[in-house]
Structures are given as structure tokens and as C-alpha cells.
Amino acid sequence: MTEWKNGVAKIIIPTPFAVGDVNIYVIKGEVLTLVDVGPKTDEAWQAVTDQLKELGLRTSDIDQVVLTHHHPDHAGLLDYFPASLPVYGHPLNNRWLSPTEHFLAENDQFFIKAFQEFGIPKDYWRLAGAIKKDLKYSCNRLLTGFLVEGDTPIGLSDWQVIETPGHAQSHIGLYREKDHCYIGGDHLIAHVSPNPILEPPISGELDRPKPLLQYIASLKKLLEIPMSLVYSGHGEEILHKNELIHKRLSQQHERSEKVKKMLEKEPLTIFEACQLLFPKVYERQLSLTMSETVGQFDYLMAQGAIVSTNENGVWRYTTK
Ligand SMILES: [Zn+2]
Numbered sequence: 001m002t003e004w005k006n007g008v009a010k011i012i013i014p015t016p017f018a019v020g021d022v023n024i025y026v027i028k029g030e031v032l033t034l035v036d037v038g039p040k041t042d043e044a045w046q047a048v049t050d051q052l053k054e055l056g057l058r059t060s061d062i063d064q065v066v067l068t069h070h071h072p073d074h075a076g077l078l079d080y081f082p083a084s085l086p087v088y089g090h091p092l093n094n095r096w097l098s099p100t101e102h103f104l105a106e107n108d109q110f111f112i113k114a115f116q117e118f119g120i121p122k123d124y125w126r127l128a129g130a131i132k133k134d135l136k137y138s139c140n141r142l143l144t145g146f147l148v149e150g151d152t153p154i155g156l157s158d159w160q161v162i163e164t165p166g167h168a169q170s171h172i173g174l175y176r177e178k179d180h181c182y183i184g185g186d187h188l189i190a191h192v193s194p195n196p197i198l199e200p201p202i203s204g205e206l207d208r209p210k211p212l213l214q215y216i217a218s219l220k221k222l223l224e225i226p227m228s229l230v231y232s233g234h235g236e237e238i239l240h241k242n243e244l245i246h247k248r249l250s251q252q253h254e255r256s257e258k259v260k261k262m263l264e265k266e267p268l269t270i271f272e273a274c275q276l277l278f279p280k281v282y283e284r285q286l287s288l289t290m291s292e293t294v295g296q297f298d299y300l301m302a303q304g305a306i307v308s309t310n311e312n313g314v315w316r317y318t319t320k
Contacts, residue, residue, distance in 0.1 A: 002051040004028065006179060010231060011051040013038035015073045016137065018285075022073045023233055024048070025183050026055065027174075031063035031155030035174060035183050036233065039137040040076030048077065064088065064144075066153055068185025068233060069168035070096040072137040079139040086144040088153055090163065092170040092202065097141045110200035110208070118294065119269025119314045124286060147172060164222070166215025167194040169202065180226045186233040187218060188241065193248050195288050196295040212295030213302055216252065219245045252299070259296040260319060263306055267318040270297055 002009055007028040012021050016039060025035040038044035049059055059081065067075050067089035075097060078087060095103050115125055147153055151161040159174045164187040173184040186194045196211035223245055230238035238244055262268060262276055274282050274293040282289045297317060300306040308315045 002054040004055065006181065008181065008183070008231065009055055011048060013044045013047045013077075014041075015039045015044070016041060017073050019073060019234055021234065023231065023235075024074075025231055026052070026057070026062075027156060027159070027183075029156040029158065032057070032061055033153070033156055034062050034065045036068055036074040036185070037065060037077040037081070039073045040079050040139055041137065044077050045080045064153075064155065066147065066156075066174065067093055067143075067170070068173060068183070069093070069171040070138075071168060071186070072135070072139075074185070074233065075141075076137040076139050078141045083141075086154075087141060088145050088147050089143050090148065090170040090172050091143070091146045092168075094143055095203075096170070097139060097143070099135070107200050111198075114198070114208070116313050117270075117315050118274075118290065119271040119316070120286075120290070121271075124271075124283075162222075162225070164218035165209070166196055166211050166218045168197060169199050169209055169211075171218075175225065175227075180228040181231075182225075182227045182229070182241075183231045184222075184233070184238075187215075188222070188230055188238055188244060188248075189232050189234050190238050190244065191235045193251060195291050197288075198291045198294060210295075210298040210302070211291070212252075212298055215295075216249065216299075219248060256296050256299045256303075256305075259293075260300055260305055263300075263317055264319045267309075267316045269314055269316050270294055273297070273317075 002011055009026040011024045011026065013024060015022050022038055024038055027033040027035060038048060052059060064086040065078065067087065070093040147161045149161060149163040153159060158176045158178060162173045162175050164171045164173055167186045171185055171187060173182055173187060175182050196215045198211060199209060201208050223242055227241045230241050232238060259273060262273060270293055274289050277293055278289040306317045306319055308317050
């Protein structure tokens with residue numbers, strides 16, 4: 001049963017993705033706000049409608065939407081809401097929510113070059129092109145307005161935006177200081193560590209973002225902010241946020257140590273390391289397992305623990 005708790009209600013929505021259900025939230029502020037909406041499916045729309053009804057609300061009562069990030073399981077259902085409904089989020093949502101031909105072409109070029117550099121054989125490239133498939137569950141929208149670090153959204157005077165890039169470049173959370181309540185999107189998930197998903201460079205920049213390094217920095221940033229209740233994008237609420245963050249940071253360090261040990265034995269490309277790390281799933285989940293693997297290499301490079309050499313456009317890594 002969906003119910004209010006200090007002006008926040010959690011709604012659980014089914015998704016067609018491996019991640020399972022997604023959580024979205026209603027906030028009763030000066031205006032009625034939905035934080036995230038779910039994927040673009042009839043089942044998701046039905047779930048939103050039914051659970052709003054349990055709160056005595058209809059979808060038409062929603063005054064505005066705030067997005068924690070652009071992923072289809074969080075944003076896709078916007079297409080089912082009226083085009084006039086205001087939608088707010090980080091500026092970097094727009095390139096995914098309403099992708100231009102130019103951006104999609106740039107995105108393709110970025111990944112083709114990256115796949116070459118990672119040493120992925122051409123036969124596998126089609127497996128990595130999962131983004132296009134996922135766009136089916138996404139929406140076609142432009143944000144009404146932007147939210148960045150420290151902003152207070154219109155009609156939510158108790159809440160403040162905290163930027164937490166890593167899982168997505170567009171990722172933010174909403175923080176209510178008076179009771180230390182946080183709606184954190186996918187940055188903190190109780191039962192799983194979120195994937196540091198690769199995205200092409202931000203417009204005007206040459207290098208791609210390093211999502212695992214950003215994710216770690218965002219985790220450390222949250223350590224400093226008191227939070228007694230974290231509402232997550234998937235799964236259960238988190239009551240002991242710092243405990244979870246320390247667990248995620250040490251798990252991450254262990255994973256990178258494993259990769260470092262592999263590279264002590266022999267020089268590897270990122271794809272070769274991915275095959276060794278995820279022998280059972282790398283073919284089926286190439287994009288996600290490659291994102292994970294690239295993250296470990298970014299981490300070890302940033303620590304100065306490994307060095308790279310380029311052979312015919314392919315990077316190979318080894319410990320010093
Ligand atoms: Zn996500």
C-alpha cells in the first residue's frame with residue numbers, strides 16, 4: 001500500500017529491464033512533484049495510475065516532474081504525461097531525452113573509436129549497441145528548466161539539489177535538510193552497486209568522462225552530509241548511508257586489486273580483462289560489463305598503478 005511519510009510517498013513501478021522495479025516518489029510541497037516517472041510502457045503507466053489512486057490522486061494532479069537522471073527506466077514514461085507538464089533536471093539530461101541526429105552520430109563515432117581502443121573485435125560491436133534498443137523505452141522531451149548543485153526547485157522550498165555524477169552524467173539527488181531526508185536516485189542502492197555507465201564527452205570537451213572516478217567522488221561527497229533516510233531508485237530505503245558508502249568504496253577497491261593482479265601476470269586490453277572478469281555474462285551484457293571494466297582501468301590509471309601502451313590503435317595495460 002502506497003502511503004505518505006513526512007510528505008513523501010514511494011511508488012514502485014515494473015520495468016522491462018534486468019534491474020527489475022524502479023522507485024519513483026511523490027513529494028507534497030507547495031506543488032505536487034513526481035521525482036522520476038518510470039519507463040515508457042503501458043504497465044508502468046498503469047502502476048503509476050493505480051498507486052496515485054491509493055493516495056487519493058490522479059496523474060493529472062501532478063504539477064511537475066524532477067528527474068534524478070535520464071535513464072529510460074526513470075524518465076521514459078514522460079511521454080504518457082501531457083506535453084505541458086513542467087520537467088526539471090540537470091542540463092545533461094537533454095542530450096538523451098531529446099537526442100538530435102547530430103548527437104546520435106557523435107555518440108556512435110565515440111563508441112566505435114572507444115571499442116577499437118578497448119580491443120573489442122568487430123564481431124562484438126553489434127552486441128554493444130544496446131543504447132538504441134533502450135531508447136524505445138525512453139521519451140522525447142526537453143527539460144522546462146535546469147537544476148544544478150545547490151538549487152531549490154520551484155515549489156519545493158524545503159529541498160536542495162545535490163549533484164552526484166557517476167552512474168549518469170545527469171545524476172542529481174534531492175535533499176531536505178530539516179529532517180535529513182534524501183531522494184538519491186540510482187547513486188545509492190542497498191542491494192547492488194550501480195554501474196558507472198560510459199557516456200561520450202560533454203559538448204565542448206575532448207575526453208570522455210571517467211564515470212567510476214566521478215561515482216567515487218560523489219560517494220565521498222555524501223559521506224559529509226547527514227542523512228537519516230535515503231530513498232533509492234531501486235529497492236529498499238537506506239538507513240545507514242555511511243555504512244553502505246564505506247562498503248561500496250571497499251568493494252570497489254577489492255575489484256580494482258583483482259584487475260591489478262591480472263595485469264601483474266600479463267598485459268591485457270580492456271576487452272580481454274572484461275572477458276576474464278565476466279566470463280559468463282560479457283557477451284550477453286557487453287555494454288554494462290565493459291563499463292565496469294573500463295572503470296577499473298580508469299581507477300588504476302588514476303592511482304598510477306598501471307601504464308598503457310598503444311599498439312595499432314589498441315590500448316594494452318600493464319603494471320609498472
Ligand atoms: Zn539509472
